[in-house]
């Protein structure tokens with residue numbers, strides 16, 4: 093097996109490269125690439141490991157013809173076009189916890205820097221001024237800290253603030269009252285937070301809802317003398333309005349680690365009184381960088397080597413332990429999806445995936461994605477497990493999942509049904525020896541077959557001489573039959589024949605078979 097190739101395109105702890113190599117990947121570390129340089133080389137890589145500097149745009153993704161996975165050593169993935177990566181079937185992962193403590197500590201550090209004007213005091217003292225009377229600070233004890241966003245980082249900030257004897261109020265529409273109590277924070281609406289907080293710290297992602305959450309209008313609602321910290325994302329604060337607030341003295345201080353445009357080599361806020369900045373250092377401690385580098389390398393190599401999926405933003409998780417157990421089911425699911433796709437000539441508004449027995453005890457998401465991938469591959473060859481649910485949604489296909497834990501006729505069974513204009517049609521399969529996918533039922537007729545290579549599906553009326561006629565027709569055309577599987581609803585009634593053949597069957601021969609007495613329909617299949 094050729095080794096998967098990974099590119100590390102942002103500065104990362106050297107342990108990342110070491111892990112990739114130990115786990116069986118080839119790795120190149122090339123940082124500081126311009127977009128056109130990345131486009132030039134990305135085509136040869138299976139995996140891409142990044143931080144926030146590499147922007148994974150549509151153009152990069154289009155050039156990444158072999159790319160299977162993008163791993164963000166960190167939290168924010170706003171530098172990756174996830175919808176486009178999903179549409180192209182590329183898994184996007186991040187490391188959601190590795191740098192949270194470090195970033196929370198940076199927010200607390202900036203809060204103290206603001207409270208005691210540390211950067212200005214340092215600059216003045218080192219300039220030999222000894223301005224003891226110029227720098228009058230404020231205590232944080234007893235003050236109210238307003239958290240906008242109370243997820244991983246926000247909740248760690250809350251715990252540190254409580255240790256400093258601050259009161260914490262939190263605005264987060266997704267924060268449950270129970271979780272707020274557990275955090276020791278008071279859940280409030282944004283208006284209340286703006287009115288009450290002495291310090292405001294932001295910890296949300298940048299979304300359509302959070303963009304400019306501290307707009308000019310909202311900044312005007314803050315308490316006079318408020319101090320604002322942003323270690324989350326540029327774009328959450330209206331920078332021009334912040335500058336005005338600082339200049340007017342309504343805002344007593346602001347500390348930004350992140351900016352609307354990065355790298356922020358120029359920014360109107362620079363030089364404003366009581367303004368402190370750091371160059372997106374929230375995650376920059378040796379501890380956090382080791383954490384995220386190890387995690388991203390482990391996650392990417394797991395995916396590339398064994399199919400394990402952890403912390404993916406566009407695909408269900410699948411642990412490296414689960415992957416070997418699920419792999420034969422995914423193969424079965426994909427074959428069943430493909431079979432029903434190849435045999436459906438209608439618009440399909442609904443697909444139902446029913447698992448029974450052992451299959452029902454497994455993680456259903458990968459099985460469902462595999463069915464959809466198999467089904468949609470008959471319509472597009474750019475589909476895979478990542479983009480299949482997305483494409484199905486785009487095509488208006490309703491997807492239903494049904495589980496029956498008790499066993500039926502088989503110890504384990506996956507059934508795929510589609511709604512057609514003629515009603516519900518289904519195929520079902522099991523695993524032989526817990527490993528080999530096998531069809532056991534087709535359109536309500538029991539028939540056992542391995543679904544492999546080139547096959548022919550023939551629907552016929554059960555009649556003597558039919559099998560011989562098919563064999564002779566294929567034989568005369570020099571087509572060898574590999575396997576032969578028969579099923580029928582009742583003697584003399586609806587029947588099916590599934591054949592595996594060595595090589596594809598040309599159209600004229602299909603027409604000849606179609607013209608044989610008692611044949612109702614013939615369809616070539618490919619697995």
Ligand SMILES: NC(=O)c1ccc[n+]([C@@H]2O[C@H](COP(=O)([O-])OP(=O)(O)OC[C@H]3O[C@@H](n4cnc5c(N)ncnc54)[C@H](O)[C@@H]3O)[C@@H](O)[C@H]2O)c1
Nearest residue numbers: 168195241242243244245264266295296297323324374375
């Ligand atoms: N400066 C840095 O170097 C650095 C380092 C790590 C993370 N970050 C950034 O910090 C941010 C927070 O990270 P996290 O790990 O805590 O994320 P998280 O997903 O754990 O928490 C985000 C919280 O924001 C809340 N939220 C979402 N929409 C909201 C809205 N409209 N109003 C209020 N709250 C809303 C969510 O409910 C969630 O609780 C992310 O943007 C991340 O990229 C920055």
Ligand SMILES: O=C(O)[C@H](O)COP(=O)(O)O
Nearest residue numbers: 143144145166167168375
């Ligand atoms: O979202 C994150 O994890 C932070 O913004 C860290 O970014 P960085 O890896 O570029 O320091």
